[in-house]
Amino acid sequence: MQRQRPLVSRTMPASRRLPSLRKLIVPGVVLLAFWGLGFAMWQSSGYLTALFFFGYIGTAVGVGLGLYAALPKQKKPLGRRLALLLVGTFLFGFAALLGQENMQIEGFWFGLFTGVIQAAVIHYLIAKLLGPVLFGRLWCGWACWTVMILDLLPFKRSSGRLKGRWGRLRYAHFGLSLGLVLLLWVGFGYGAGAAGRAAVVWFLIGNLFYYALGIGLAYALRDNRAFCKYVCPVAVPLKLATRFALLKVKGDPARCNGCDACIKLCPMDIRIPDYILHGERVLSTECSLCQTCISVCPQDALKLSFGIDLGGKDLLRQRTSTQA
Ligand code: SF4
Ligand code: SF4
Ligand code: SF4
Structure with missing residues (x-):
């Protein structure tokens, strides 16, 4: 009697059953880059904490990206959720609350003006300026503690961007944040918002404001990522640096x-095929590298890739008048 072959080998090629090693290149590069950075900072500053700090973040994001690559399609979001939770709670709880640092953008301004080179300054230079040149807005998809909460809301499927210039509000928010700190520092000689107890108060009030505004906007616009799209001031430096990102989504037009x-x-309303069909990678600086597009593509036409090209071309899906 002829033996039956297992069903799985007839329905699914072996290459799809196991995560191919190629898919683990990006998680591996991210993990090693953070450990390398931590090692370099430890050697140059003498602070062993730097090795632990960056090593932990690199491991959390690398493991999350690796799980995303390895898990079956329906379970992939777990990898991203895990990375968001591990990095978000670590930075929020360990660095900000226990370490008494203001990791909000105002903490960065206070640190910069007063010469207090603490966690917020290093965090912004690495995660919001230098990091995006290598890894784009990986921060937004895999590490942000604001989105760690906003992504739990029920409006995962966006109806598109609001028409008009609403996206410019984040530049106004960025300017207001800078203006407020400048006013306090230059006008009143106040510079205690970077580190210490006052910094924790700044951090908690700033985050409460972000969460309240982010949740309110998500419900008003039925879009979990409305805060990111219209008002987050951190998107300003991120968009600038991401123009030069080596890591982007690439597609096969065939x-x-x-x-x-x-x-x-x-989630960011990017018209991905409009880039792919023109032989370009996804050049939008709105891309958070969440990889949702890659996992839902029925043709397996998309993947992450390292390369050199200039981003900044935002082709975005807009709301129709009935959705506005
Ligand atoms: S745009 Fe702002 S809130 Fe949204 S993920 Fe990026 S840093 Fe976080
Ligand atoms: S283009 Fe893809 S990776 Fe970028 S935000 Fe959209 S779904 Fe995520
Ligand atoms: S999901 Fe894949 S096949 Fe469909 S439009 Fe997007 S890239 Fe093309």
Whole structure:
């Protein structure tokens, strides 16, 4: 009697059953880059904490990215959730509350003006300026403690961007934040918002404001990422640095059948095929490298890739008048 072959080998090629090693290149590079950075900072400053700090973040993001690559499609979001939780709670709880540092953008300004080179200054230089040149807005998809909460809200499927210039509000927010700290420092000689007890108060009030505004906007616009799209001031430096990002989403135009599944599920409303079909990588500085488009593409036409090109071209899906 002829032996039956297991069903799985007839329905699924071996390459799809196991995560190919290629898919683990990006998680591995991210993990090693953070450990390398931590090692360099430990050697140059003598602070062993730097090795632990960056090593922990690199391991959390690398493991999250690795799980995302390895898990079956329906379970992939778990990898991202895990990374967001591990990094978000670590930075929020360990660095900010226990370490008494203001990791909000105002803490960065206070630290910069008063010459207090503490966690917020290092965090902004690494995660918001230098990091994005290598890894784009990986921070926004995998590490931000604001989105760690906002992504739990029920409006995961965006209806598109609001028409008009609403995205410019974040530049106004960025300017207001800078102006407030400058006024306090120059006008009143106040510079205690970077480290110490006052910094923790600044940090908690700033975060409460972000969470309240982010949740309110998500419900008003039925979009978990509304805060990111319209008002987050941190997006300003992130968008600037991400223009030069080496890591971006790349597509194979020969495989794309124009089904638009990626556009419908992209949390940042990016018109992915419009780049792919023109032979470009996704050049939008709105991309958070969440990889949702990659995992939902039925043609396996998309992947992460390292390369050199200039970003900044934002092709975004807008709301129709009935959705506005
Ligand atoms: S845009 Fe702002 S709130 Fe949104 S993920 Fe990025 S840093 Fe976080
Ligand atoms: S999901 Fe894939 S096949 Fe469909 S439009 Fe997007 S890239 Fe093309
Ligand atoms: S383009 Fe893809 S990776 Fe970028 S935000 Fe949209 S779904 Fe995420």
